[in-house]
Amino acid sequence: MIVSDIKNMADEIKDEVIKWRRHLHQNPEISFHETNTSEFIYNTLASFEGLQVSRPAQNSVVARLIGGRQGKVLAIRADMDALPIQEETGLEFSSLNEGVMHACGHDGHTAILLGTAKILSGMKQDISGEIRFIFQHAEELYPGGAEELVEAGVMDGVDAVIGTHLWSPLESGKIGIVYGEMLAAPDTFYVTINGKGGHGGLPHETVDSIAVGAQVVTNLQHIVSRNLDPLEQAVISVTKISGGTTHNVIPGSVEMMGTVRTFKKEVRKEIPGLMERVIKGITEAHGAGYDFKFEYGYRPVVNKDTITSFIHDTAIQLYGQEAVQVMKPNMVGEDFSAYLEKADGCFFFTGAGNSEKGITYPHHHSRFTIDEDSLKMGMEMFVSAALSFSGAGIPQNVHKINS
Numbered sequence: 398m399i400v401s402d403i404k405n406m407a408d409e410i411k412d413e414v415i416k417w418r419r420h421l422h423q424n425p426e427i428s429f430h431e432t433n434t435s436e437f438i439y440n441t442l443a444s445f446e447g448l449q450v451s452r453p454a455q456n457s458v459v460a461r462l463i464g465g466r467q468g469k470v471l472a473i474r475a476d477m478d479a480l481p482i483q484e485e486t487g488l489e490f491s492s493l494n495e496g497v498m499h500a501c502g503h504d505g506h507t508a509i510l511l512g513t514a515k516i517l518s519g520m521k522q523d524i525s526g527e528i529r530f531i532f533q534h535a536e537e538l539y540p541g542g543a544e545e546l547v548e549a550g551v552m553d554g555v556d557a558v559i560g561t562h563l564w565s566p567l568e569s570g571k572i573g574i575v576y577g578e579m580l581a582a583p584d585t586f587y588v589t590i591n592g593k594g595g596h597g598g599l600p601h602e603t604v605d606s607i608a609v610g611a612q613v614v615t616n617l618q619h620i621v622s623r624n625l626d627p628l629e630q631a632v633i634s635v636t637k638i639s640g641g642t643t644h645n646v647i648p649g650s651v652e653m654m655g656t657v658r659t660f661k662k663e664v665r666k667e668i669p670g671l672m673e674r675v676i677k678g679i680t681e682a683h684g685a686g687y688d689f690k691f692e693y694g695y696r697p698v699v700n701k702d703t704i705t706s707f708i709h710d711t712a713i714q715l716y717g718q719e720a721v722q723v724m725k726p727n728m729v730g731e732d733f734s735a736y737l738e739k740a741d742g743c744f745f746f747t748g749a750g751n752s753e754k755g756i757t758y759p760h761h762h763s764r765f766t767i768d769e770d771s772l773k774m775g776m777e778m779f780v781s782a783a784l785s786f787s788g789a790g791i792p793q794n795v796h797k798i799n800s
């Protein structure tokens with residue numbers, strides 16, 4: 398199998414894949430409610446030859462392609478859920494579901510993996526081992542679908558796992574690779590400052606929860622800048638704050654919440670204690686009380702160097718060195734990390750932005766869309782990776798490509 402064969406096969410079904418993506422885009426469903434979406438995926442997969450299709454969780458679908466010979470098992474994952482956003486793209490295939498939109502490109506991920514399954518299912522005899530296609534529900538909402546699927550055994554026997562995210566900040570035509578730490582652990586915290594309410598003109602008779610809360614917000618910033626090793630990455634953001642009702646009443650309490658993003662296990666474990674120390678110290682100093690809750694979210698996505706090199710090679714083989722961008726880590730979260738607990742793997746970006754076509758909006762924006770040319774690239778990446786993985790395994794000569 399050579400590069401031009403793979404590109405021709407992807408070209409042949411490109412229009413069908415775009416059709417699937419548009420169908421999914423028009424009929425988005427939010428996390429844990431992907432009933433019609435998973436039904437559509439199931440039926441589409443069932444129409445291909447030679448796949449064992451099952452539903453390991455209510456709204457998920459897994460297809461196994463077991464090759465003609467013994468070999469390794471590669472899992473490829475796509476997510477399928479949409480977001481609670483009112484679409485404003487004006488596209489002819491805009492969402493028909495009020496207040497729900499595919500604003501992160503998961504419609505594209507599903508279409509890419511369906512196309513990949515279609516191509517590979519026609520090549521069963523050329524495949525050694527197994528290619529496992531995982532269509533996961535609920536990536537956008539913690540606790541996420543990935544953990545549930547892992548518990549249901551979808552990673553049993555898997556040697557490596559790969560996945561991609563269509564990425565509008567990266568131009569279509571490019572593949573983005575990150576070695577090692579790629580996406581952060583997104584944890585959530587809740588703080589309530591309990592003061593003593595009273596008259597706005599008589600502050601001495603109150604414990605002003607707003608004044609204390611403001612100091613808490615400011616001092617939480619000192620954790621990243623003063624307590625953590627400057628060479629480690631971390632974010633602490635207070636993203637919501639509420640308290641008070643009118644101009645002449647000091648409220649009894651203030652509530653806030655926010656996000657913490659980290660990569661390293663040790664840093665992640667250290668932060669809740671440091672936060673509580675700040676909150677406790679400041680509230681005590683002013684005679685206030687507090688409630689503090691810290692919730693761990695998804696684990697960080699950390700790519701394995703060997704598989705990342707393999708994906709890097711695959712991209713260079715398909716598109717040349719210029720099309721591949723080695724990127725910095727990113728502070729968004731992804732439950733792809735759940736699969737990485739079970740097998741080595743690599744998550745990569747497929748460029749989906751296109752400034753000439755006006756495709757520049759960020760993910761989770763009401764005008765977000767993707768350059769549909771990126772769907773073909775995603776398929777080519779997966780097909781090519783699957784064929785080399787199941788054929789010769791991971792190439793040992795990293796980046797020494799004969800093309």
Ligand code: NI
Nearest residue numbers: 501502503562
């Ligand atoms: Ni996403």
